[in-house]
Amino acid sequence: MTKLKLTGKALRNIGFPEGPAISIAITAMEQRFKHHTEAAALDILKQVLTDPMAYLADDALRKIAGRLMEAKEEEDIPLKEIPVPYEIFGAGFIETGALQQMNSAVRLPVAVAGALMPDAHQGYGLPIGGVLATNNAVIPYGVGVDIGCRMCLSILDLPVDQLDKKASRFIDALMKHTKFGAGEEWDEPAEAAVLEHHLFRELPLLRRLLDKAAGQLGTSGGGNHFVEWGLVQITGATDCHLAPGTYLGLLSHSGSRGLGAQIATYYTRLARELCPLPREAAHLAWLEMDSEAGQEYWQAMNLAGDYASASHHEIHRRMIKATGAQLLARVENHHNFAWKEVHNGQELIVHRKGATPAAKGVCGVIPGSMTAPGYIVRGRGDAASLHSAAHGAGRAMSRFTATQSITRYELNKQLREHGVTLIGGGPDEAPMAYKNINEVMAAQQGLVDVVGRFQPKIVRMADDGSKED
Structure with a gap:
């Protein structure tokens, strides 16, 4: 059988940069893939070239991937030496990983302002709870994978x-x-005006x-997505025109499902190709708003946001x-989205990755946990927060840590003590895995006024191990 022989010309033809990466790739491939x-x-080298980070743990390809990433960093768009200053709310209980991610975000050349909410924790790109305003640029991973993830509270007459x-x-x-979990669809799809949008015909x-x-409209994701019945107590003036008192309510949390995930994945990959950034900020690649891709x-x-709302x-x-x-x-609101807003007289793109819009007088819902x-809050329009607030209690434990340290018995004990019935769900979503919502709310008293509460009573979540959120 003929052994593999590669040439520098062949590697350059598929896009390999001049330099050591070519000789390292030839040596590694001829040794480890000699019968290919x-x-x-x-074809293998094309895949490594497209996303070298994905191959850093591959024994056969990691040397090639590492050298390609070094070469890429030499060509990266440099970050600002002096970061944009930003306000941190609830700094005492925000993990280091979230702070590091935010510190990278405010060094982007397009960054103008930022803020970190008290429920913040580490995510991808922007931290969950991160708010970033940019000039003429939108960051797909600054919005997140679950585009338009949102809260919706219906107050009923029962x-x-x-x-x-x-x-x-x-x-x-x-x-x-209700249906929950990755890939779940209705056998008979619902009809909705959003599905008739012209973009579904015009964009491949x-x-x-x-x-x-169409099949996933009206379904919910996994992870921390839920639909729950509970008691609503209205205590102050809202835009609901309801008298103070106690009502029966239905609260849901989910986003744009597979539609949003595919949009996020496609345009993040495109942004990273067009906007190479240093490794620590690679997921924050942006698209210029006046470009075709942007x-x-x-x-x-x-469209994904409208779809999430319709769902x-x-x-x-x-x-x-x-x-x-x-x-x-x-009462309803997005919390994974980007908006065109004017701050200090300048039109900016404000990304709220797990943050609730809180412009003056705007109402929204900030959930706690299953117990x-x-x-229900009304925004105060705080400038330092970019008119934002927390989107929930925020995780205190990763899903893995929660499943390793919280037993089903402990979860059930919490549910009994609070009189909550749970359908699905698991220790990864246990109340103990989250920050104390009252501490989170105390840390943002200047951002929102509380005008009501929702107490969960019957909760449904995914029970298939899905990790969408």
């Missing part, structure tokens, strides 16, 4: 005592009319995703119909 054809070997007296009715509605990526989007992503992102409305429609309720009022209360 030249075409097969070059007597509040029915949650106890007729609990089986509400449990049955959750079981029959979205055209391929239309059928999946405009495509912006339109697709907004929540479909969930609520099914649940309200199943229980014979009437809708009195609704802790969520809060």
Whole structure:
């Protein structure tokens, strides 16, 4: 069998940079892949060249990947030496990883302002709880994979005592009319105006995703996504026009499902090709707003946000119909999105990755955990926060740590003590895995006014081990 022989010319033809990377690649491939054809070997090298970071742990390819990343860093767009200053809310309980990610974000050449919310923890690109304002640039990973992930609270006309007296009715509605987890779809897709959007016909990526989007409309992801019945206590003036008092409520948390994930993956890869950054900031690659790619992503992102909203409305429609309720009022908001906003007289792109819009007078929902209360808030328009607030309690433990340190018995004990019925879910989403929501709220008193509370009573989450959030 003929042994593999590669040439520098062949590697340069597929895009390898001049320098040591070529000789390192030839040596490694001829030693470790000596029985491959030249075409097969070059296909492997193309994959490594496209995403060298993915091969750093591969015994056969890591030397090639490492040298390619070193060569890439030599060509990277440099970060600012002096970072943009930013305000940290609740600094005492924000992990180091989140701070490091935010410190990289505010050194981007396009960064203008930033803020870190008290529920912040490490994510990808921007930390969860990170807010970043940029000039003429949108960062796909500054929005996140679950584009338009949001809260939706419906306040209903049913007597509040029915949650106890007729609990089986509400449990049955959750079981029959919600679906959770990666890949879950309805057998008979719902109809919605968002599915008729012209972008589903005009953009090839979205055209391929239309059928999946139709099937997943009205479903929820895994991880920390939920649909739950509970008690709503209105204590102050909202934009709901409801008198103070206690109401029955339905609260949901999820986003744009596979549609948003595919949009995020596609345009993040494109951004990284067009905007090479140092390793610590690579996921923060941006698209210029006046470029074709930037405009495509912006339109697709907004469509994914509209889809997420329509998906929540479909969930609520099914649940309200199943229980014979009437809708009195609704409060809802995105928390993985980017907005065009004017701050200090300048139009900026404000990314809120796990952060709630909190412009003056704007209402939203900040959830706690499956036993802790969520809060209905009205924004105060704080300039230092870029008109933002936390999007929840925020994780105190990673999912892995939670599953290793919290038992199902401990979770069930917490549920019993708080009178909460849980369908699905697991220790990775246990209340103990989250920060204390009351401490988070105390750290942002200057950002929002609390005008109501939501206390969960019957909660449904994914039970298939999905990790979408």
